[in-house]
Amino acid sequence: MEYCNCFESPWPADELLMKYQYVSDFFIALAYFSIPLEIIYFVKKSAVFPYRWVLVQFGAFIVLCGATHLINLWTFTMHTRTVAVVMTTAKVLTAVVSCATALLLVHIIPDLLSVKTRELFLKNKAAELDREMGLIRTQEETGRHVRMLTHEIRSTLDRHTILKTTLLELGRTLGLEECALWMPTRTGLELNLSYTLRHQNPVGLTVPIQLPVINQVFNTSRAVKISPISPVARLRPAGQYMPGEVVAVRVPLLHLSNFQIHDWPELSTKRYALMVLMLPSDSARQWHVHELELVEVVADQVAVALSHAAILEESMRARDLLMEQNVALDLARREAEMAVRARNDFLAVMNHEMGTPIHATIALSSLLQETELSPEQRLMVETILKSSNLLATLINDVLDLSRLEDGSLQLEIETFNLHSLFREVLNLIKPIAAVKKLYVMLNLSPDLIEHAVGDEKRLMQVLLNVVGNAIKFTKEGGISVSASVAKPDSLRDPRAPDFFPTHSDNHFYLRVEVKDTGSGINQLEIPKVFMKFVQSQPLAAKNSGGSGLGLGLAICKRFVNLMEGHIWIESEGLGRGSTVIFIVKLGIPARLNESKLPFLHKGPGNQVKFIFSGLKVVLMDDNSVGRTVTKGLLVHLGCDVLAVSSGDECVRAVSYEHKAVFLDVSMAAVDSFEVAVRIREKFAKRSGRPFIVALTGNTDRMIKENCRKVGMDGVILKPVSVDKMRSVLSDLLEHGYLVESQ
């Protein structure tokens, strides 16, 4: 044997198997070498591959494996030691690299797998988004359709057009086979087929409204799928194919009366129409959710459009009616005016014509009285005279009234003696009263001035009339007349809300009350008393034979109104007597003005008490000590002080009788400015409100500004001395404001 340091081939020298192994090894090696090449080629081609160095490792592993197999080729035959060494080295290296790669793959393969998972996930997501996109697009389509439909429907105010357009557009948008509208009849018990899409002139089918399917649809605001064989859906003759799905929705019919001013329409008294929509019968189409939504929206829009149309119709009708009424009223007014003018003319003429013979009769009868007459003749002449006088008075009254009516009567204003007027009237009435054994009382209030300015004659006429009536309707007891100056509060009669007596320095309101213990007046008759030609007690009138009864009180009322006053009767009922009260405005004679107002005298100190005597003021201060001191100060000056400690009390207590209100402004708990505002509001409607003066210990300019802003008449700085308060009061009463705010 040669000593060649060779290794024996481990394999038996079986030729065929050897050959196969040899070839396989060769091909394996080839493959193993080409794999990395392919990988490198393709990786170079692809843009992204994150695991390059893994590839290197893997490449090394494969190459080494390939190398191993290649070298294996030489080991089939006897080989030298070098080859064995190389083989061993290769195998060792391969082992190392393979192990390393195996270890690495443990990390890599999960990553790779997750990549795959992510890819799958993304694919799913993409599919989902696609689906959603499809849906959104469909919805947008629907939205567009609805908008277009709404626009079409709302662009007209004609009911028929609205409905026809609705059906048409709905049919077009949704691809309907048939679309119909059932309207409730007048009775509300049936539904009448009013409009359909295909058949332009519906047959006039009616269906009772109480069907369960109809109730089902009416009870919900959603579109409801109904059976194609229900009576409302049987619109077409039965076809060969399966009828398409049918959907019905309610359409609210809103009336004008449903819209209250402040509320939304009441849902309980609704009437509904029924809209039925049919899909084409030979398609397998089904109602989709978005289509149902579309239908519901359209139904609502139709309801609104219909109600608009209805409202418009109503308002046009109302306007036409109003115009007609206006024309009629105008005509009536003109006719009335003409009638009044005609009557006044007639009255004036007739009075004049009638007056002349009457006056002649009176004159001649008086002359006749002066001649020699026998007793019967004298009696006759006296009767003639009396009757003529009565007639003359009546005619004069009528004339006065007609002049009063057309406003041509002027009051004759002059200064007269008020007290003597009353006495004269009573003197006139006393004889008649004495005959009926009635007492007559006169009470003149002490503050009633003696002289006044007004129409003496007509005032006397009014007084005479009222007093005369009192006497006439009284059988026993008597009458009492009282006259006084009316207080501002008592001037307001709740029955005459338009009577707003205004206060001023040159006038006063005379209030006269004539109370009698006579037959009284029924409450219901009171309004009629002042109406012309109405007599409530004809029998009594016959007995007393008074003068001008029919017109008397009406004329009194006119005169009193002319004197800017008010007259009314109060009575507790039949048999309980009655009281006639009237208030008239009289002037105060000018030259006596100064002495009427006692405040202007600026006398020396010991006359202090009398100057402000009885001047009513209100004082508000929440500090008890301060309040007592200021009250004492005002009382010392002669005022009648009402001291309060809270704003509410102050506002409540202030009245017309008070000439001034003093508000302490340094109070913490009460906002005096607010109180001032409230006081002004209380007296906002009329003049003559009390002066509002602020008392403050603070010399800050802001206080003065705020006082002025709030409308106070002045500011006084505390502490207040007697002299300062005196001058403040004088200033207020003389000038109406504080000359210097101190």
Place this chain on the structure above:
Amino acid sequence: MEIVGQLQKQFVDFSTSLNHEGFLDEQYLQLQKLQDESNPDFVCEVVSLFFDDSEKLLNNLATALQQQVVDFKQVDAHVHQFKGSSSSIGAQRVKNMCVAFRNFCEEKNLDGCLRCLQQLKHEYFLVKNKLETLFRLERQIVEAGGTVPVIG
């Protein structure tokens, strides 16, 4: 009559000193002017009212300042009242003390307020004392048969 003269002189001196020392100012004189036949006890009534009111206020102030959490607004309100009533009476020193007190209230200075309260009490009792003395003198004069002199 000697006694009356003496008492009257005492009264005048005392009143003048009260004025000079600043216990009572012109306002008090105004109050006296308001007293007349129709209102003979006016000054006395007002002063008694002042005493009652002040004592109540001082108690309220003490309570308010002893609270865990002092409500300075409330304290200020009380002092404001006190200031008002003392200036209505003419108690000048009391009023000035109130003004200082209010400043401390604005600063929310508790110590300052407590100190002020003590001084306020002090001033109040001083002026109360003086007024009571004044009234006593007046009573003595009247009992002795004289008339109370009017100052100013």
